[in-house]
């Protein structure tokens with residue numbers, strides 16, 4: 001966590017603390033997707049079950065409230081339209097950058113607010129509560145974009161890229177997946193050879209987030225740079241700025257989900273970058289990729305948790321308002337029990353994710369817990385959106401109802417950054433299933 005002394009600087013950058021007397025701090029009006037609910041549903045009813053304290057600091061609680069307010073005021077009114085038009089919003093991304101949402105875990109010396117991973121996941125959770133696409137832009141921008149450069153870059157690389165990325169002048173992407181190398185990421189075909197002080201890269205990548213918009217500035221590309229002594233591929237990560245000759249990024253369209261996040265196919269055709277663009281040491285790329293995914297899984301879990309929370313709130317609100325047989329459908333035990341199960345699973349998901357974040361923030365091993373959190377939170381969101389649509393009846397299948405977008409957005413979460421099957425492999429290995 002950044003210190004209190006730095007709160008003023010963070011406020012100046014936009015990550016502002018909630019002012020004393022703020023209606024939320026004072027326990028007053030609570031909003032659901034932009035609709036003030038004061039009077040119809042008490043804050044205690046809404047907050048007590050889904051929003052346990054978990055020992056969060058005052059600063060983290062205020063961060064949550066501020067991001068919630070931003071998401072409800074700035075994202076909620078346009079989320080449906082952006083989704084419908086499959087539009088990546090530069091304006092909204094810039095606003096999120098002005099709030100300080102890129103580089104949240106980066107220390108102040110490189111231009112970030114220096115907060116911890118739990119704070120970062122709270123931010124992603126609150127964005128996903130309203131819109132998975134904007135949460136994806138921030139999550140990929142941090143875990144996959146800024147993360148590898150900050151954690152493995154040398155001082156020159158950090159100084160060159162991190163402050164600009166934190167200011168949101170540009171976004172960084174992580175080029176791992178290839179058309180023939182998905183879950184089996186080590187089977188990359190993209191290759192880089194060193195010639196006269198330059199890496200010459202050839203190959204392609206697919207499904208790369210934040211890689212094609214005018215804000216896309218740099219990609220960490222995983223490439224095969226040789227053969228190791230044991231005969232396996234030597235894999236390294238190389239920084240390739242967008243616009244480098246031989247590097248083409250093409251926007252992928254007609255997505256089912258995350259329709260207003262930027263997804264691209266990348267092509268490298270004799271693309272040349274200086275030798276010094278190597279990230280860390282030659283041959284460390286696979287290890288860097290695994291660690292990056294461990295971190296990224298926490299953010300994907302936060303998206304599952306936030307998305308589940310948002311869908312649950314929509315369903316609860318609808319069930320309390322929709323009348324059939326002369327009464328609110330929430331009073332039918334079948335519906336009430338569905339909502340009870342949703343609230344319970346969300347609570348369990350939050351505990352699992354926050355525990356994994358606390359382990360990471362304490363410098364303890366967290367890979368297994370990150371895999372568990374990613375697996376569980378994404379699958380909880382699946383169950384919550386399914387019940388959420390069921391509670392909405394036929395209206396839940398109509399685009400004018402937000403629950404329909406949540407239903408679609410959920411699906412990526414059991415696939416991206418390691419499918420549910422891959423998470424189960426990680427966990428089952430850890431618990432000793434195969435060491436017999």
Ligand SMILES: Cc1cc2nc3c(=O)[nH]c(=O)nc-3n(C[C@H](O)[C@H](O)[C@H](O)COP(=O)(O)OP(=O)(O)OC[C@H]3O[C@@H](n4cnc5c(N)ncnc54)[C@H](O)[C@@H]3O)c2cc1C
Pocket residue numbers: 140144173174175176177181182183184206207208209210258263412415416417418419420421422425
């Ligand atoms: C919108 C979007 C954004 C993305 N962003 C990025 C990004 O920024 N950077 C990036 O590098 N990638 C990104 N990805 C790629 C994503 O991480 C991959 O799609 C994912 O890892 C799965 O790879 P695949 O699609 O090739 O599926 P495959 O690996 O082909 O899997 C197909 C099926 O086989 C199963 N399977 C595979 N291997 C095993 C096994 N050993 N045991 C059991 N089952 C198995 C899988 O679980 C899955 O059900 C993104 C994808 C999408 C859709």
